[in-house]
Amino acid sequence: MESDLIAWLRERLPPHESLRLGIGDDAAVVQIGAGTACVVTVDVVSDQVDFHLDRTDPRRVGHKALAASLSDLAAMASRPRSAVVALALPRRGGLELAKQLYEGMIPLAERYGFGIAGGDTHSWDAPLLISVTAIGDVTGRGPLVRGGGQPGDQILVTGTLGGSILGKHLDFEPRVREALLLHERYDLHAAIDLSDGLAIDLARVADESGCGAVIQLASVPISEAAASLASAKQNGRSALDHALGDGEDFELLLAVPPHAARQMLADQPLEVPLTRIGELIGQPGLWQMLPDGQRRELGRAGFEHTFLP
Amino acid sequence: MESDLIAWLRERLPPHESLRLGIGDDAAVVQIGAGTACVVTVDVVSDQVDFHLDRTDPRRVGHKALAASLSDLAAMASRPRSAVVALALPRRGGLELAKQLYEGMIPLAERYGFGIAGGDTHSWDAPLLISVTAIGDVTGRGPLVRGGGQPGDQILVTGTLGGSILGKHLDFEPRVREALLLHERYDLHAAIDLSDGLAIDLARVADESGCGAVIQLASVPISEAAASLASAKQNGRSALDHALGDGEDFELLLAVPPHAARQMLADQPLEVPLTRIGELIGQPGLWQMLPDGQRRELGRAGFEHTFLP
Numbered sequence: 001m002e003s004d005l006i007a008w009l010r011e012r013l014p015p016h017e018s019l020r021l022g023i024g025d026d027a028a029v030v031q032i033g034a035g036t037a038c039v040v041t042v043d044v045v046s047d048q049v050d051f052h053l054d055r056t057d058p059r060r061v062g063h064k065a066l067a068a069s070l071s072d073l074a075a076m077a078s079r080p081r082s083a084v085v086a087l088a089l090p091r092r093g094g095l096e097l098a099k100q101l102y103e104g105m106i107p108l109a110e111r112y113g114f115g116i117a118g119g120d121t122h123s124w125d126a127p128l129l130i131s132v133t134a135i136g137d138v139t140g141r142g143p144l145v146r147g148g149g150q151p152g153d154q155i156l157v158t159g160t161l162g163g164s165i166l167g168k169h170l171d172f173e174p175r176v177r178e179a180l181l182l183h184e185r186y187d188l189h190a191a192i193d194l195s196d197g198l199a200i201d202l203a204r205v206a207d208e209s210g211c212g213a214v215i216q217l218a219s220v221p222i223s224e225a226a227a228s229l230a231s232a233k234q235n236g237r238s239a240l241d242h243a244l245g246d247g248e249d250f251e252l253l254l255a256v257p258p259h260a261a262r263q264m265l266a267d268q269p270l271e272v273p274l275t276r277i278g279e280l281i282g283q284p285g286l287w288q289m290l291p292d293g294q295r296r297e298l299g300r301a302g303f304e305h306t307f308l309p
Numbered sequence: 310m311e312s313d314l315i316a317w318l319r320e321r322l323p324p325h326e327s328l329r330l331g332i333g334d335d336a337a338v339v340q341i342g343a344g345t346a347c348v349v350t351v352d353v354v355s356d357q358v359d360f361h362l363d364r365t366d367p368r369r370v371g372h373k374a375l376a377a378s379l380s381d382l383a384a385m386a387s388r389p390r391s392a393v394v395a396l397a398l399p400r401r402g403g404l405e406l407a408k409q410l411y412e413g414m415i416p417l418a419e420r421y422g423f424g425i426a427g428g429d430t431h432s433w434d435a436p437l438l439i440s441v442t443a444i445g446d447v448t449g450r451g452p453l454v455r456g457g458g459q460p461g462d463q464i465l466v467t468g469t470l471g472g473s474i475l476g477k478h479l480d481f482e483p484r485v486r487e488a489l490l491l492h493e494r495y496d497l498h499a500a501i502d503l504s505d506g507l508a509i510d511l512a513r514v515a516d517e518s519g520c521g522a523v524i525q526l527a528s529v530p531i532s533e534a535a536a537s538l539a540s541a542k543q544n545g546r547s548a549l550d551h552a553l554g555d556g557e558d559f560e561l562l563l564a565v566p567p568h569a570a571r572q573m574l575a576d577q578p579l580e581v582p583l584t585r586i587g588e589l590i591g592q593p594g595l596w597q598m599l600p601d602g603q604r605r606e607l608g609r610a611g612f613e614h615t616f617l618p
Contacts, residue, residue, distance in 0.1 A: 016422070030424070032347045036343075081339055081340065086353045124355055
């Protein structure tokens with residue numbers, strides 16, 4: 001549904017000079033005053049959809065709510081400056097809950113050096129919902145967008161993927177520092193944060209860049225959590241399925257020209273691994289590279305079930 | 310509850326150089342880049358709390374959600390630049406509902422010349438909730454805050470007050486243009502938008518300014534809706550009760566030095582009336598001016614019931 005709405009909004013929302021980048025990226029770029037621009041993003045998480053409050057420390061929930069917005073800023077290589085927080089709290093115990101949520105957010109603000117500017121607090125007879133708007137600077141090299149990729153760009157990802165449901169979806173560290181470091185040091189073409197799953201999010205970068213993409217499945221960095229889900233659950237999904245299809249890894253996916261990719265892979269400048277998993281190509285669609293060098297098209301929906309290596 | 314949380318947040322949130330004005334005003338002032346600042350505010354409205362979706366055109370709901378945030382910008386005399394919209398939609402009919410909500414917002418963006426930068430859309434098994442973050446410029450004279458008032462400042466309000474439940478709470482026009490015009494043309498000390506009721510919101514300006522306030526009840530501009538509620542409902546609340554106590558007027562309340570107030574009242578530069586209703590005083594508390602020139606203290610809670618003239 002969200003993609004239908006985005007298509008409609010792109011058609012219907014009036015263009016405005018202050019919107020340097022609007023609907024459809026990880027965040028918007030908005031001009032403030034005469035010449036300065038900022039990056040703005042909002043992210044909603046709610047009880048029973050993104051976490052289960054009855055069995056989760058509210059501090060972890062607060063962390064997740066803020067970190068998800070910071071991850072969007074990271075995808076744009078934007079330095080966080082401020083966050084505003086809207087809380088819709090169940091009436092019973094709302095004040096105590098609100099404090100615990102903020103206690104989960106404060107360490108992130110301290111770690112990444114920005115201010116929480118407060119926000120709006122709303123009590124109602126419905127589940128907890130948190131909407132965090134994060135605002136960041138545009139750094140010297142400008143915002144990193146989804147649509148900047150070109151055929152031949154190498155696809156790199158940070159960290160390992162899959163199985164975030166075992167805990168990382170709550171406790172992940174947004175790749176703010178990693179994005180700023182890479183954007184400053186290397187020539188990056190495009191980026192996205194992996195929130196909906198590798199296959200879907202890679203397809204977004206490819207689409208927005210007017211390209212297709214081919215993945216080498218054997219190269220996808222699989223997390224221990226993905227492996228452990230695959231061995232424990234016996235549901236027919238392999239660890240690779242989890243790495244390709246699971247949401248909420250909150251790692252970065254980057255499209256990088258070959259010379260920069262070689263340098264990045266040689267340098268390994270982050271505390272987490274950088275892995276090459278494929279490349280952008282001129283031919284539209286998502287493709288799997290077969291061992292014989294041929295490509296096989298991958299459907300986007302149900303990707304993880306249909307395309308085992 | 311919200312005031313308890315604000316007190317706690319003021320204590321606990323780490324200060325940050327980028328936050329020129331944080332918790333507790335109508336909006337925050339955030340520094341972006343090297344020198345530019347912007348005004349940021351978020352406002353949440355939800356079904357059954359702020360409107361009844363089963364008997365309200367979603368376009369009016371969309372209008373209200375965005376206009377409430379614009380009203381916060383107006384209270385800071387900030388020019389809107391952008392809005393980001395977070396929607397939590399009931400699963401059934403969510404896409405159509407989202408379009409109608411945006412259709413209610415788009416005319417405001419066109420009228421006030423800013424961009425809607427999209428946002429996040431969330432589906433869930435709970436009532437509709439809308440969180441709008443609005444971002445505005447700081448105009449040449451800087452942001453107008455709640456705490457800038459001084460003893461002797463005259464209290465002026467725009468428009469007429471009370472009874473917004475009859476329709477204005479959905480269809481109000483945020484006082485964006487009025488605030489910008491007044492802030493540019495006159496020497497204003499403090500402002501707030503009347504969202505929770507005249508008595509409560511005036512007390513906030515007085516408190517933040519380290520003052521008290523005295524009201525001449527006979528001067529309070531009473532709306533036709535307030536009069537009609539008083540005559541129809543027979544619930545013991547007078548039209549003045551409604552004007553003092555009803556929320557969601559979304560008019561401006563201003564604290565203005567006497568010379569500027571005289572000029573503003575003589576000029577009447579707005580399409581809506583500007584009315585003097587009292588003044589800030591050194592003595593803390595909210596006071597009623599009696600016909601004999603004495604003051605009687607007004608409690609803040611239950612104000613509208615206790616203090617009929």
